[in-house]
Amino acid sequence: xxxxxxxxxxxxxxxxxxxxxxxxxxxxxxxxxxxxxxxxxxxxxxxxxxxxxxxxxxxxxxxxxxxxxxxxxxxxxxxxxxxxxxxxxxxxxxxxxxxxxxxxxxxxxxxxxxxxxxxxxxxxxxxxxxxxxxxxxxxxxxxxxxxxxxxxxxxxxxxxxxxxxxxxxxxxxxxxxxxxxxxxxxxxxxxxxxxxxxxxxxxxxxxxxxxxxxxxxxxxxxxxxxxxxxxxxxxxxxxxxxxxxxxxxxxxxxxxxxxxxxxxxxxxxxxxxxxxxxxxxxxxxxxxxxxxxxxxxxxxxxxxxxxxxxxxxxxxxxxxxxxxxxxxxxxxxxxxxxxxxxxxxxxxxxxxxxxxxxxxxxxxxxxxxxxxxxxxxxxxxxxxxxxxxxxxxxxxxxxxxxxxxxxxxxxxxxxxxxxxxxxxxxxxxxxxxxxxxxxxxxxxxxxxxxxxxxxxxxxxxxxxxxxxxxxxxxxxxxxxxxxxxxxxxxxxxxxxxxxxxxxxxxxxxxxxxxxxxxxxxxxxxxxxxxxxxxxxxxxxxxxxxxxxxxxxxxxxxxxxxxxxxxxxxxxxxxxxxxxxxxxxxxxxxxxxxxxxxxxxxxxxxxxxxxxxxxxxxxxxxxxxxxxxxxxxxxxxxxxxxxxxxxxxxxxxxxxxxxxxxxxxxxxxxxxxxxxxxxxxxxxxxxxxxxx
Numbered sequence: 001x002x003x004x005x006x007x008x009x010x011x012x013x014x015x016x017x018x019x020x021x022x023x024x025x026x027x028x029x030x031x032x033x034x035x036x037x038x039x040x041x042x043x044x045x046x047x048x049x050x051x052x053x054x055x056x057x058x059x060x061x062x063x064x065x066x067x068x069x070x071x072x073x074x075x076x077x078x079x080x081x082x083x084x085x086x087x088x089x090x091x092x093x094x095x096x097x098x099x100x101x102x103x104x105x106x107x108x109x110x111x112x113x114x115x116x117x118x119x120x121x122x123x124x125x126x127x128x129x130x131x132x133x134x135x136x137x138x139x140x141x142x143x144x145x146x147x148x149x150x151x152x153x154x155x156x157x158x159x160x161x162x163x164x165x166x167x168x169x170x171x172x173x174x175x176x177x178x179x180x181x182x183x184x185x186x187x188x189x190x191x192x193x194x195x196x197x198x199x200x201x202x203x204x205x206x207x208x209x210x211x212x213x214x215x216x217x218x219x220x221x222x223x224x225x226x227x228x229x230x231x232x233x234x235x236x237x238x239x240x241x242x243x244x245x246x247x248x249x250x251x252x253x254x255x256x257x258x259x260x261x262x263x264x265x266x267x268x269x270x271x272x273x274x275x276x277x278x279x280x281x282x283x284x285x286x287x288x289x290x291x292x293x294x295x296x297x298x299x300x301x302x303x304x305x306x307x308x309x310x311x312x313x314x315x316x317x318x319x320x321x322x323x324x325x326x327x328x329x330x331x332x333x334x335x336x337x338x339x340x341x342x343x344x345x346x347x348x349x350x351x352x353x354x355x356x357x358x359x360x361x362x363x364x365x366x367x368x369x370x371x372x373x374x375x376x377x378x379x380x381x382x383x384x385x386x387x388x389x390x391x392x393x394x395x396x397x398x399x400x401x402x403x404x405x406x407x408x409x410x411x412x413x414x415x416x417x418x419x420x421x422x423x424x425x426x427x428x429x430x431x432x433x434x435x436x437x438x439x440x441x442x443x444x445x446x447x448x449x450x451x452x453x454x455x456x457x458x459x460x461x462x463x464x465x466x467x468x469x470x471x472x473x474x475x476x477x478x479x480x481x482x483x484x485x486x487x488x489x490x491x492x493x494x495x496x497x498x499x500x501x502x503x504x505x506x507x508x509x510x511x512x513x514x515x516x517x518x519x520x521x522x523x524x525x526x527x528x529x530x531x532x533x534x535x536x537x538x539x540x541x542x543x544x545x546x547x548x549x550x551x552x553x554x555x556x557x558x559x560x561x562x563x564x565x566x567x568x569x570x571x572x573x574x575x576x577x578x579x580x581x582x583x584x585x586x587x588x589x590x591x592x593x594x595x596x597x598x599x600x601x602x603x604x605x606x607x608x609x610x611x612x613x614x615x616x617x618x619x620x621x622x623x624x625x626x627x628x629x630x631x632x633x634x635x636x637x638x639x640x641x642x643x644x645x646x647x648x649x650x651x652x653x654x655x656x657x658x659x660x661x662x663x664x665x666x667x668x669x670x671x672x673x674x675x676x677x678x679x680x681x682x683x684x685x686x687x688x689x690x691x
Contacts, residue, residue, distance in 0.1 A: 006152070009181045010089045012405070013150065019425050023490060025497020026509075029053070032083045033065055036148035038432075040175050041453060042401065043183050044238035045146050046077045048451030050573055052125040053081075054107060062107035063100070065148070067129050068451075073312055074141040074320045076133060076168075080104045082149035091154030092147075092176055100147050101172055108145075108165045112137050122570075125507065132571055141319040143170040144237055150177045162235070169319065171235060185402045185409075192282065192301040193236055200235075201228045204287050204295030207334075217337040220284075222296070224277070226263075226270070226328025230315045241308045259313040260321065267327035276331035277307030284336055299334070307332075370467050370474060371399040371431065377479045383427070386541040395483045396423040398430045429486055435459035436514070437485040443522045443586070445514035449576035470614070472621070477613030484534035491543045492517055492551050501556045511576040512559045515585055519558060520550060522586050530600040535609065537599075544599035550592045557590045625672065629665040636660035643678055653678040 021031040033051050040046045049066035056062050065081040080100050084090045110116040111133040120127040133140070143165055153176040162171045197205050205228075211219040233240055262270050282301035289295045304311055310330065317323040378397035385392040398404050404423070408416050429437075435456040439447050447458045466473060493513045496502050502509070524530045537543065543551075562585070565575045575581050632639065640657045643649035649657075652674035656667050667675065 006178060006181060007089055009184075010150075010177060011087075013177070013181070014087060016425075023426065023494055025494045025499075025502075028085070029081065029083050032150065033079075033081055033148065036081075036150075036175060036180065037066060037079065038452070039180055039183050040079070040146060040148065043175075044236075044241065045173055045175055046079060046144065047238075048453055049077060049079055050129075052129040054126045054129055060106065061103055062110060063103040064107050064129060067133070069132060069136050069140065071136060071139055073316055074139050076108070076136075076140045076143045078104055078108060078143060078145050079148055080145070082147055082151060084149075084151050089177065090151040092149050092151035092174070094155040097147065097155070097174060101145060104145050105163075105165050105170065108133070108143060108170070112166050123505070128507070128572070132574075135571070139320075141168055142234070142315075143168055144173070145170055146173040146175055148175050150180070152176055152178050169234065171237070183401070185405060193239055195232055195236070195299045195302050196297075197228075197299060198297045200231050201225065204289065204297045206289060206293060206295050207286075209294070210333075217335045220296070220334045220336070222332045222334055223271070224330045224332045226267075226314050226325035226330060227318075229311060229330055230318045230325055233311050233315050234319075240302060240311070241304050256309050256313045259310060260317050260323075263314065263317045263323050263325070263328055264321065267324070270327070271329045271331060274310060274330060275307070276333065277304055277310060279304045279307075279332055279334045281334060281336050282338075284334075296334075368464070368467075369471065370463055371397075373471075373474050374434070374479065374482075375399045377476060381476055381479060383483065383541055384539050392541075393421065393427060394423050395479075395486070396428045397434070398428060401430070404428050427483075432456050433486070434482065437482060437489050438463075440489055440514050440517040441485050441521050443518045443525075444582070445511070445518040446577055446579055446582045448514035449511045449573065449581075472614045472617045473610075475613045475617035477610060480538040481534045484537035487537055487541065488532070488543055488547070489513065489517055491548070492555065495548075495552060496555050496559075499552075499555070502559070505559075508559065508562060508572055508576070511562055511573070512555060515562060515576070515582070516551060516555045516558045518582070519585060519588075519590070520547075520554065520592075523592070524600060528597075528600070529603065530597065531603055531606050533599055533601040535601070546595050547599045550595045553592055554590060558585065561585050561588060625676075629660065629667070633660055633663060633665075639678075639682060642682055646681075648678065648681050650674050650678075 017028060017031055017035060020026075020035060021028050024031060024034070026034075030051060030053075033053075037046070037049045037051070041048050047068045047070055049068045051066050052064065054062070054064050063080055064078050066079040068077045069075070070077065080103065082092065082096065082100055107130075111130040114134070117127070117130055117134050120130060153174060162169055164170060205222060205224070207220040207222045209218070210221050211217070259274070262273050266273075280301075280303050281299045284299050285297040286294045287297045307330075314325065314328065314330070318325055374397045378395050380394075382394055383392045396404055404425075407423075408419055411419065432452040432455070435458075436448055436452070439445075439455055439459050442462075444458070447455045450458075493509070496509055496513055496516075502512075521532060524532060532547065533544075562576055562581065563572055565572055569575050636657055640649070640654075640661070643653065643657070652671050656671040656675040656678075659665070659667060659671070
């Protein structure tokens with residue numbers, strides 16, 4: 001994406017903020033937090049945060065706006081908002097930063113004290129945050145604090161020194177508007193980090209060159225001291241991890257006990273026992289060390305693409321278990337990739353480096369065929385016009401952050417207006433929202449309550465299995481159902497946000513919405529043997545009146561029920577993450593009045609629609625494949641050579657390639673299937689990137 005003027009981007013930010021506030025029914029400050037927390041979690045500044053606005057003015061005042069506890073790694077993530085209501089971009093100076101972090105630190109200090117907890121009202125956000133921290137105090141060894149600000153950093157100070165709060169290390173970060181805009185326009189790429197190895201290690205790090213001069217990247221072998229790895233990961237956290245690895249760790253992987261045991265019992269054997277790290281960079285600064293040896297002084301754009309669990313576990317061993325890392329060393333393979341090749345080469349390095357633990361398959365990120373197919377459908381499939389409109393528009397699926405803005409960058413006002421009419425902001429959704437919509441209709445609200453990243457990975461694993469079984473299932477009808485689910489979920493979210501009962505007692509909104517939608521779907525599915533007619537929702541681009549009435553009547557009952565935690569549980573958010581919570585609520589007999597059945601459909605009829613859509617998709621795919629074969633005619637010989645060299649050519653694929661070399665595409669069904677397999681394997685080897 002081309003870089004716009006920051007003031008123009010600030011204007012666009014306000015458009016996004018007002019839309020978020022309008023669509024959610026939340027105040028601007030809450031909408032601001034949601035926007036920044038989403039970006040911060042994806043970038044690695046924090047994990048999925050719960051919004052808990054806490055503020056006390058005056059002497060000894062304190063403030064936080066959100067928190068999360070990573071129990072597996074012993075980390076408390078805390079955010080404080082610096083929300084400016086001015087429509088012109090303001091400056092964020094050093095004094096303001098110090099004041100904000102002081103308020104945040106004050107709250108963290110108090111949250112570890114029983115006296116403070118006992119003085120709080122149990123239904124307040126202050127209690128919710130403080131009690132969670134107090135309850136997990138024994139596990140918290142590190143605090144990661146971040147400022148969310150829609151002002152621009154106006155100080156030369158690049159970082160805030162790490163400190164201590166109640167004996168725990170606290171690191172500080174600032175997500176100002178300039179960084180926010182950079183991340184938003186990044187098209188899903190990470191934000192570059194430069195690591196000063198000499199500063200952290202006391203000297204450059206010796207390395208061994210392991211590359212020729214004619215490759216697209218330079219490779220180095222490094223023996224990394226455990227203390228150095230722990231220090232830089234402690235400072236930068238998950239921002240060091242390539243996004244696939246970061247989300248996989250946050251969502252699924254616990255600290256590796258075997259790694260901890262080796263550090264504890266046989267630290268001198270760690271290098272021998274551990275597989276080490278695979279990392280990439282866009283550049284390094286080398287310095288001579290004498291006798292022909294060289295060392296790394298600094299690394300630009302460092303990303304760990306394999307070994308995230310090792311990295312996190314080493315820091316855990318130091319912080320949680322007070323282990324000495326003097327004898328711990330880790331081998332690291334570092335590939336320095338030319339900037340213009342990063343988008344092509346780094347995903348392949350990540351994929352092959354993670355073959356053993358299946359991170360690349362399980363995390364299911366934007367380059368998976370499922371997401372590509374969803375994107376393709378969204379760009380061509382028009383939705384019917386809503387009541388009162390003359391023509392329909394399209395739902396824009398953003399499979400990589402920044403795609404929506406990129407389509408408008410430097411467009412003329414006329415072209416931008418045309419784009420927004422075709423793809424209105426209200427019909428844009430991304431991967432984590434997609435997961436939320438689908439998981440709610442799969443009746444797993446506890447997974448939605450677990451946070452966006454965990455919900456996404458849960459969804460990804462489920463859909464990956466479906467894709468492997470039958471990719472034809474993901475067709476136009478499937479996309480229409482997804483859009484209908486989005487319409488229902490978003491309508492419920494806004495309805496809750498604008499309800500008087502919710503305004504009187506704000507909190508647990510996403511949990512209320514997720515459980516409300518899931519309860520309705522489950523009720524009709526299990527008790528009435530019916531399904532919500534998503535086709536009619538798509539056609540109307542709105543929630544049927546009968547279903548609206550059900551949701552309006554049900555939501556406050558759900559909000560009340562999720563607060564009725566068991567006697568031994570005081571944390572509502574944690575309770576909502578449990579299957580036990582869903583079991584109780586799904587079995588509850590709640591009052592929904594007499595909704596009728598005009599918005600319901602028999603499962604048999606629904607199945608017929610889906611089968612017909614799959615058949616249509618199969619025909620479309622055959623046509624698309626024949627078109628693709630035409631494009632392969634000029635490179636058939638190169639493709640055959642690659643297949644022979646790598647040993648994955650078969651008699652049928654060989655026959656198909658012979659026809660292609662002769663300019664023919666009239667392949668038999670078995671030849672097409674064999675060629676599809678060959679093309680898939682050729683793509684894995686980077687054939688289509690390199691030609």
